[in-house]
Amino acid sequence: MRERNGIQEDGDLAYIFRGDLARREPSSILPLKTDIEAILAECLDGVTPRYGRFKMRQLALVLKLVDTGNLHDAAAALNMSQPAATKLLQEIEEALNAVLFIRQSRGMKPTPSGMMAARHAGFILAEIRKMQQDIDGLQNGITGYVRVGAMISTVPSPVTQALARMAEAYPTVEVSLHVGTSDVLLPEMNAGRLDFVVGSIAGAVGPEPLTYSPLIEDVAVVVASATNPILRQHNLTLKDVFSERWILPPAGAPELRSIEAAFNAAGLPLPVNSTRMASMIATATSLDATDTLAIVPESMYRYFAKFQAMGKVDVKLQAPTEPYGLINLTSRPLPPAAKALYDFISEVATQNARRSSGL
Template sequence: MKKPTSPALADATASPPGSPHSSLSLARRLRLQQLVLFERVVETGSILAASRELALTQPAVSKSLHQLEQQLNGLLFVRSKRGVVLTEFGSLFERHTKTVLAELRHMAQDLNGWQTGSSGHVVVGTLIVASATLLPEAITRLRKAVPDVVITVRVGPNSTLFPALARGELDVVVGVLPDGASTLLRDEIERTRLTHVPLYEEAMCVVVGKGNALMRRRKLRLADLHALEWIVPTQESVAYASVRSFFEKEGLAMPRRVVESVSILTNLGLLASSSVVALMPQSAAERFAQAGLLGILPLEGPGPFCEVGYTIRSDRAPSAATQRLLAALHDAGHRLHRSH
């Protein structure tokens, strides 16, 4: 005689179509490994690629995803010969999956920090203003104090970094603190999750490649350079308004020949291989000039155009490793402020 299935076991497979989800029902049905598999398939865009990364067979990954869709009563992916694409329902589930997995990472950090007192993992988001001076110096200070802490640096615009921080994918964002930065976030809940901490003000200066003939000029006017090709920040960057004002104060429009870029490597490559002129954050320009990678022209650039600092979540305490990095950022920021 077939034994009756208990309600708990029945709930562990799938809910009847249309039945409402609850935190208890999801906790019974979902497995954390399924979320990891789902995330890797989303990141790679392919079940085959995800199975290789996770050292699993493709049928095993496909079966797990099929079970996940049954448990959620919804289609997560549209499958094709080229890979998989998230459905609208899948995108909704992805947003919550990222938060759950980020919290698991924070839990692992806290447990490791409690047990060892000197280890952990900090994920930092940054852009050009901080990535050339402030962040490297802070990381160097941190590594001397706690060499076992792992630092992961992710580069991107604030419009990407701030929402990632609010979701818990980053521990801290280091760089420009723009006015109205919270408008880059999706809703009021995310806006209230972030705290911005300024460290110092940043100015800009005009730079060229080290071998540029302009380096031999003792006196220069902005009008002398206006017709040249310029590297300027992208229009959505915080610095763009200050750059436009810089030219307008001299009665000039924005140059016609421009490359809009906030990529350090691209800008340095252009400066080294051409006669292009660039506007660059002062702290970064001085660091590169000391390394012999560029020259700073005797031309007064825009004054302080932004505050540089860091942004953290306000609704959760930083891990021990993150707190050590924040202390190192304060020390490095204080030194940079005194040097200017």
């Protein structure tokens, strides 16, 4: 067992954490009992809670108003008249005893209460949809829609391999793959727009506790265009190549922390002469068009090297890339279809790790 950034990890258990607090739990968690008891107690008091008067269309209207900023457009999108939308908005503001939107000359601007209401409305509507999918899955076998986020370095393996197995085992399941950096994907998951993320837990913040199941640690390598003359040089150090033009991840990306640590270990700051890119396709294209260097996970180098899109520069780095794993909201159990893909990704990663180690 080991500890990283306040999160305990091992190969068999996932751990729940909130901020710097970690506690050991199995990865399948039911909703908190205290939350359920509080809701039931309010209902048994004989007085309907204010939230008991909410309607699905009210919640949808709040979400659409935040999205469009215009009452007419929001009403049209929901197939209702503008007077009906105005009435629904008044009803939910009265139920919450808060002003959710401020009318302006160019539309409607959400208040802080409006943004908070929209966040929770998204959770509620997503959970209702998942409830229907879960019940359909129990009755008809695994079906439905899965939304997964993945760091680009995890896409060639294990994500695409797992997607192939998923398509063969459950051909009726629709999967939507969103690729990006973990600092972008995790907020999307917190907002209910992703079921789970294959990414880095480093630097994760937010009010919701997360369950993290580690998969593998990659290593970072320096790469250049396959035709760059620097590939013919050997035993280079970061000081030798520091003055080169670099491609680095954008500010805030977890990968940038390990890259900065590698330069710092060599007594250097991050290169100022750099371009920031989150896209590996853009990175590979830029390497091919210029004499720039980049630091990428070795798994991505191996993938692009098959197409002669980049070569590895003989520079030793003193820092690994951020480890990645499976991340989901502890309070939101995965629907059957999402759990099936989650398990396939874990299975593929384990098999690939054993193959790499010769087991």
